[in-house]
Amino acid sequence: MKKTIPGEYGRTHAVLLPRDPTCLFSYWEVQPQTLDLFRKQFGAEVINSSRPVLRVFEVDQQSGNGGRERLASEIAVSLEARNWYIHVKEPGRHWFVELGLVTPDGRFLLLARSNKVNLPLGRVSDVTDLRWMVLKEGYEQLLGELSGAHRVGRGSLEMAKVLSHRWQMLTGSGFSWKKP
Amino acid sequence: MTTGYLCLVLHAHLPFVRHPEHNDFLEEDWFYEGMTETYLPLLDVFERLASEGIDFRITINLSPTLCAMMSDSLLCERYRKRLAALRALSEREVVRTRDHPLLNASAQMYRAKFKRCWELFVDQCHGNILGAFRKFQDAGKIEIIACAATHGFLPLMLQREAQRAQIEVGVGEYRRHFGRNPKGIWLPECAYAPGLDGLLSEAGLRYFFLETHGLITGSPRPRFGVYAPAYCPSGVAAFSRDMETAHQVWSADHGYPGDPQYREFYRDIGYDLDYSEIKPYLHEDGVRRGVGMKYHRVTGPGPLSDKDLYNPAAAREVAARHAGNFMFNRERQIEHLAGFLGRPPVIVAMYDAELFGHWWYEGIDFLDFLFRKVQFDQNVFKMITPSEYLEKYPDNQVLEPSASSWGDKGYYEVWLNGANDWIYRHLHVLEERMVSLARRTPSEMGLKKRALDQAAREVLLAQASDWAFLMTAGTATAYARQRTEEHMGRFLALDEAIQSNRIDPEDLRDLESKDNIFPQIDYRVYNGDHPRSPIFKKEVGRI
Numbered sequence: 109m110k111k112t113i114p115g116e117y118g119r120t121h122a123v124l125l126p127r128d129p130t131c132l133f134s135y136w137e138v139q140p141q142t143l144d145l146f147r148k149q150f151g152a153e154v155i156n157s158s159r160p161v162l163r164v165f166e167v168d169q170q171s172g173n174g175g176r177e178r179l180a181s182e183i184a185v186s187l188e189a190r191n192w193y194i195h196v197k198e199p200g201r202h203w204f205v206e207l208g209l210v211t212p213d214g215r216f217l218l219l220a221r222s223n224k225v226n227l228p229l230g231r232v233s234d235v236t237d238l239r240w241m242v243l244k245e246g247y248e249q250l251l252g253e254l255s256g257a258h259r260v261g262r263g264s265l266e267m268a269k270v271l272s273h274r275w276q277m278l279t280g281s282g283f284s285w286k287k288p
Numbered sequence: 289m290t291t292g293y294l295c296l297v298l299h300a301h302l303p304f305v306r307h308p309e310h311n312d313f314l315e316e317d318w319f320y321e322g323m324t325e326t327y328l329p330l331l332d333v334f335e336r337l338a339s340e341g342i343d344f345r346i347t348i349n350l351s352p353t354l355c356a357m358m359s360d361s362l363l364c365e366r367y368r369k370r371l372a373a374l375r376a377l378s379e380r381e382v383v384r385t386r387d388h389p390l391l392n393a394s395a396q397m398y399r400a401k402f403k404r405c406w407e408l409f410v411d412q413c414h415g416n417i418l419g420a421f422r423k424f425q426d427a428g429k430i431e432i433i434a435c436a437a438t439h440g441f442l443p444l445m446l447q448r449e450a451q452r453a454q455i456e457v458g459v460g461e462y463r464r465h466f467g468r469n470p471k472g473i474w475l476p477e478c479a480y481a482p483g484l485d486g487l488l489s490e491a492g493l494r495y496f497f498l499e500t501h502g503l504i505t506g507s508p509r510p511r512f513g514v515y516a517p518a519y520c521p522s523g524v525a526a527f528s529r530d531m532e533t534a535h536q537v538w539s540a541d542h543g544y545p546g547d548p549q550y551r552e553f554y555r556d557i558g559y560d561l562d563y564s565e566i567k568p569y570l571h572e573d574g575v576r577r578g579v580g581m582k583y584h585r586v587t588g589p590g591p592l593s594d595k596d597l598y599n600p601a602a603a604r605e606v607a608a609r610h611a612g613n614f615m616f617n618r619e620r621q622i623e624h625l626a627g628f629l630g631r632p633p634v635i636v637a638m639y640d641a642e643l644f645g646h647w648w649y650e651g652i653d654f655l656d657f658l659f660r661k662v663q664f665d666q667n668v669f670k671m672i673t674p675s676e677y678l679e680k681y682p683d684n685q686v687l688e689p690s691a692s693s694w695g696d697k698g699y700y701e702v703w704l705n706g707a708n709d710w711i712y713r714h715l716h717v718l719e720e721r722m723v724s725l726a727r728r729t730p731s732e733m734g735l736k737k738r739a740l741d742q743a744a745r746e747v748l749l750a751q752a753s754d755w756a757f758l759m760t761a762g763t764a765t766a767y768a769r770q771r772t773e774e775h776m777g778r779f780l781a782l783d784e785a786i787q788s789n790r791i792d793p794e795d796l797r798d799l800e801s802k803d804n805i806f807p808q809i810d811y812r813v814y815n816g817d818h819p820r821s822p823i824f825k826k827e828v829g830r831i
Contacts, residue, residue, distance in 0.1 A: 109795035110777035117717050125444055125712065126691065128699035135713050191709060228691040228699065233507035
């Protein structure tokens, strides 16, 4: 009892996922019916004459700004690519994307808006609470060198890589056993 | 006077690999090798330490999928047969190598090891290895922690209900196997995102583990770095990994496992013996593979053909020396930190359990020596479990840890890259449809309930982070892909059958027998307001 997994699920939508402090991943699906609707509304040539883009928005979460959105970048994509890795300049922050078409006269036609995603800051926080005391000399050393935060990810993938590398070196072929 | 603490944490996990439809299935070896090389030898060490009155402490995660395999009668019977064959092979090898002292020393070592595994697994545990682990937990020597149901990568799930189901099913399985509520949990791949702590709190969990920078880059700044836990906003404590201890073991250049005296992982008699001699111990396809008896040592960087012979006694001495070195470094580290912090530091050393014994063959001896040395050869630090630490030091800083994982580069890239990103568009559909099924049919009985329960199993099995990991690591990728597609396809078929009210009892029975994990699952765990059992509520209150 099993179905073949389909290439599409019959809807037009975009999803955004976090990867690391400065990288997001978006995938999307666009139904032919949605494009037909656009043709009806904006003219038969609208799809061919427009540029598909991903608009990347930053959401300002600072208090007082009420989640104001700022267009951070616009990336030319191909609808058929169906996914995209998005590199942002500043680490951390809150993001969402809009997939759409930019018409020759500069209008943006929205196909789908993604969920919102928070990215990690990737560095030691500037926030120190009331109970915080920056008295210890060498505190930065505690956070950096002593904790070894620069040596992240010592784990099974590293071991798999080391073993795989050794195996290739020893035999010149891939190795069959993995997981821990 | 104790200056600080060492909290040693082992993460024992394998994906659920069980193929009743085949007599002989290659990937099931992962479990059998883990049993012989890691899980039973660990138990053996615990037995010896306990019988000699050594007060050791270790925190272990036995993941729900591993527990499911350890308690599965088919896999246990297959393992028993496998172990019997290994014993027979080692007997033959002891005879064959009788004129060669060094080879014979290795053959005898294997014979003794397999015999001991048999005694533990068959004679003492009667196939119930989990019962033996439970015994050491009840004796206060080891602290077993929970894990998400199938080791799903929680931060890349879209629905909170899907994350909750992974955690709740994992906790439920823990209760079923160990007869109590877990105090802590191992987040799969240590993958954290702000907000997950709330789900852990709901499930009655008191602590979890983070990669180093999960705490270091938390906000506000952690006052004690990774050398004290911090409370998340929900009140769940986050312990964070010390990189120095990780580096000493994992480092490709300086790590202990690379010592020239240690056993070479790849040179195995499965490749070296005359084909006619080894064939009965190979898989049905007759392809030469490792069988678990290796007579050579790492030696140096040269080719496999240049490896020197393994000397078990010499390797054991190196393991003792490494354990001494590890302890010495902890003493110095803890003394240094204690002066610096003004509070006894806790060093959290976290490893994959399978590193010990399977990859690093002498790693089990290393642990054995370490426990003994810590008790007898120093008085700077003690070994401690997280719950013991929290009892002693309930006052900790409150902060929001950062999103992180223990994978390469420290975030989510290992599980989200060009090799595996295709899975998420399907996994998210599964999550959404499962939640929708659970909401729309909140009180099904009989055949339909069974179909819904099975659908939940298929979602969970498809979510295992192992599949995405293997696709990235480039090993067993075809199998990883096949398993992902298989569970997705099974879910989609069940979803269709449930929605159209056309559930074929035969088909359902077939799936239930193939993917028989989590016998007590209730699909309503996907329903946002799924009621917990009164017993559970009471227990949570007590914690």
